[in-house]
Amino acid sequence: MKSILDNRPGLAKEVGRIAEVAGYLWQKGWAxxxxxNIVVNVTEYIDDEIAAMPAIGEAKPIGATLPHIKGCYFYCKGTNKRMRDLARWPMENGSIIRILDDCASYVIIADEPVAPTSELPSHLSVHNDLIGKGSPYKASVHTHPIELIAMSHCNKFLEKDVATNLLWSMIPETKAFCPRGLGIIPYELPSSVALAGSTLSELEDYDVVLWEKHGVFAVDTDAMQAFDQIDVLNKSALIYIAAKNMGFEPDGMSQEQMKEMSVAFNLPK
Ligand SMILES: [Zn+2]
Known part of the structure; x- marks a missing residue:
């Protein structure tokens, strides 16, 4: 079957990366x-031929008006599709959409009429914000990392930067590779406007935010980088839990050791 990925190595590589991440999310038990969900801005790979491709089906409303994404193209996981299937067949479990000139609706252009995730408005609101800020970030990933979600069931970890400092202190790399830490969003109904709104504002200060008792939402330059940030944080949570299981509260790196890290690696916080 003909695919938009044929003879387009750049786009094929990007979609391949999304599929690889989807496989990791499933293997880790996070999906x-x-x-x-995974939504990636693929506009940089769009050539004249893709720009001229007709829509598959009708224009659909996004549910929000987002001026910065006018004419952009996104790969979106399909609604009700499984990450483990997307890992093997990314263009059957997701699709590429074009944002129309009204900035409020989209059409699917390839490969099949797979309707995008019901979380499309919140993901696209985030991408709209990123483009508006001139951010190099192109990918948003939402997943259910077990140990980070478990931590969100305890009130003390929901205070600002308590979880961030604890997770950073478990192993030096976590601060190096997730230098902005973990934002916290108190419980909100999944897919709600309130959840999308608080996610947008928390992403001003963090690349990864924890939705209380639900999961994480991360942004980065591509899906792999976003996954890596979640992965290092969850690794720290696992180290914390391993220490607790051995019967002690882990000491964690000291504030001096973490400060030394920030200076040595020129980290923002
Ligand atoms: Zn979820």
């Missing part, structure tokens, strides 16, 4: 059933 049960149709859980999680």
């Amino acid at each position: 049960e059933r149709n859980g999680g």
Whole structure:
């Protein structure tokens, strides 16, 4: 079957990276059933031929008016699709959409009429914000990392930067590779406007935010980088839990050791 990825190595590589990440999310147990979402801005790979491609089906409203994404193209996981299937067949479990000139609707252009995730408005609001800020970030990932979600069931970890400092202190690399830390969003109904709004504002200060008792939402230059940030944070959570299981509260690196890290690696915080 003909695919938009044929003879387009740049786009094929980007979609391949999304599929690889989807496989990791499933293997880690972070993507049960149709859980999680990946949306990636692929506009840089769009050539004249793609720009001229007709829509597959009708224009659909996004549910928001987002001026900065006018004419942009996104790969979106399909609604009700499974990450473990997307890992093997990314263009059957996701699609590439074009944002129309009204900035409020989109059409699917390839490969099949796979309707995008029901979380499309919140993901696209984030991408709209990133483009508006001139950010190099192109990918948003939502997933259900077990240990980070477990931590969000304890009130003390929901205070600002308590979880961030604890996770950073478990192993030096976590601060180096997730230098902005973990933002916290108190419980909100999944897919709600309130959840999308607080995610947008928390992403001003963090690349990864923890939705209380639900999961994480991360942004970065591509899906792999966003995954890596979540992965290092969850690794720290696992180290913390391993220490607790051995019967002690881990000491963690000291504030001096973490400060030394920030200076040595020129980290923002
Ligand atoms: Zn979720």
